[in-house]
Amino acid sequence: MNSTITSTQIIQASLRKRYAKERRFRFFGLLSILISFAFLIVLLFTIISKGLPAFQQTYIKLDVTIDETILGVTKDSEHNALYSASYNKVIKQTLTTMFPDASGRKQKRALKNLVSSSAAYDLRDAVVADPSLLGTTQSFWFLAKDDVDVFMKGKIDRSLPETERRIKDYQLSWIDALLAEDRLEKRFNTVLFTAGDSREPEQAGMKGAIMGSLYTMIITLLISFPIAVASAAYLEEFAPQNNRWVDIIEININNLAAVPSIVFGLLGLAVYINFFGVPRSTPLLGGLVLALMTLPTIIIASRAAIKAVPPSIKEAAVGLGASPVQTLFHHTLPLAMPGILTGTIIGMAQALGETAPLLMIGMVAFVAEVPQGFLDPATVMPVQVYLWSDSPERAFTERTSAAIMILLAFLVVMNLLAIMLRKKFERRW
Template identity: 60%
Template sequence: MTEIKRSHAETIQRSLSKRYRAEKRFRAYGMMAIAFGLLCVALLFVDIIGKGHKAFLETSIQVDVTYDAEVLGITDLQNKQQVALADFQGLVKKALQKRFPDVSKRKEKRELFSLISSGAGYELRERLLRRPELMGQTETLWLIADDDVDTYYKSIGSKGGAFTGRTSELRQGWIDQLEQDGAIRLGFNTTFFTSGDSREPEQAGIWGAAMGSLFTLVVTLTLSFPIGVSAAVYLEEFAPKNRWTDLIEVNINNLAAVPSIIFGLLGLAIFINFFQVPRSVPLVGGLVLTLMTLPTIIISSRAAIKAVPPSIREAAIGVGASPMQVVLHHVLPLAMPGMLTGAIIGMAQALGETAPLLMIGMVAFIVDIPGGFTDPATVLPVQIFLWADSPERAFIEKTSAAIMVLLAFLIMMNTLAVVLRKKLERRW
């Protein structure tokens, strides 16, 4: 009998040991999966930061610019037509010719004049319009270098060697001479944060796309939050439990899993083709993203309402409150932190969407900064998509830098959602 008990105990012990070993393996697999996921995310961030951090710097060249009325062809600064047709780029060429007087051949001159961005002329025009007294005077300025010069100068001293690209040996010599004279430098790239899109990489910025994203999200939040909360309140507090409400609930849950491009097709068919809303404007973008984020906000709002204990409702009804007063004065205030969390997560999802906005034409090349909800605009994810498809090497770092900015906004919004949930939610 004793032998039987001992055998039975040994069998149980072996079984328990086997289960413990299986549990340890399962935990180890889970930890390995988490570690692998974190490693992939870390590699992604390292790659993006490695490619994009230099986009926050820009190369500038120092030149002495003389505002020569003869070169400009201006006799009256008040004449808008003369100013518009003036050869401000000629001032840049004259300044470069003055710094490198030995350059005389046409081909060499063409390469010399390409050291500085073609947008420098617009900067000179703005300066002269702001300060008319500069006419006839000489001013020392730092002007933005061409993208090829910028890429080459940033790559000097790198482990893989300088990237010459389309920078000839002649231009490399001029850059070396400028560096010896202290006439070329790297500085913070304000253009990246203050200008819109451009065909020239050194002139391209994210401000236009950022404003487009802002206007689009304002429309999305203004429409989706009140509609989503109202729908959640009705379904949880007032809707009768029958086949129709069950059908609505199933469809809301299904819509949360529908690919975002379907909402873009829906917006194209309804808002643009039927209601004739202009393409590529934040208004139609906000309407499309409202349709996409509504299921997320409704589901999270219903979960927040369900989390409010029934005793709160019963106590309010016990002191004579009407069903509407119970909802407005007690349930909604207590469920609002969860609703805000869901809304912020929905807005973060909308901020990172590209596919539905491509379908409604927000992929257009927009140079001007949008000033309202009906001005042509693009958004940050679409801007990244456009730059990633550009052949110039300088757009690679612009793309990565724009991704870094977008990720920063997404991380901030998700962090805000977590902080609000931790700070405002109540545990019952």
């Protein structure tokens, strides 16, 4: 009896300690989650606050008199003549007419640089499409030059002395005049999604990188998924156990997952480009290299998923006379599919954000064209982020953040897809 009381007391005394320990543990757990959450918020806030303005772009309305004498063409001119006429001069003429106070080469050049160089092309396309515009005066909305755009977004401080400002007083007066006439407007930046890369920030878009990433990911998926699942299934279900070679292969697969990604880039350079002659800078090549990098991730996840399939199900199938391959395809793989898909998406998300190995195989080049296939030169989204972040123009700062936002959006979409696929396969109990 006496001893019972003592042990109860001992337990009671220790309980307080135990609960204190538990509370401490919970507190630290919560704290670490809050800290990481705070970092995430800070990260997202900086990216979004910097990147959001990039989704708007300033346009300038000009009333262009399409002067046949300046262009040197008539309504009846050949298509080629219409195409190669100097529309630049017309734009210049329009601006000079609007602001006759511009004097000297410097100011004249600054005047012309109110609008982007794409204005001449826009005008050309309009005239080529409809030659009857010749000789008339039309209103056009042209892309504003990046400096005007940056000013319109409030990034240039008017109160600074002129020498420290990118926009001089005379430019300010023109912008004010345009504003007074409602000739400046911020619109949604469709260029960002419809154009390839450009040296001019206002003409630069992500489409080339998005398509490049898409083509690259298709190749990566097509190559890594079947190979990885087949390897995982073989290693788990068919490979002899306690075999030295199998052990060596397993260890090396695990090691591959830890190899720095740039090494895969070197491997791709040596094997794919130098040995097999795959054209450089192409999504095909990028996909092949990233597939190498993704393989171990998918293999490891797939093996874990296959291992987790209850052996009773396999036994049931074998007991009914299913062959090992039938058991694999009818039962093991479908049941392991959610895990395999999760591993695949994690691997693909890694590949989507990978830059280092692509630097080695020439995908860091400046590519203005939007790639049309697997063999066109291309860049991918993270490389585009890197290229823009490296550009000196002020307007590229916000575009870099916008590019990151688009990249993150892609990742979110991919993860949603993964969750949907998981749900779909798990619904089969």
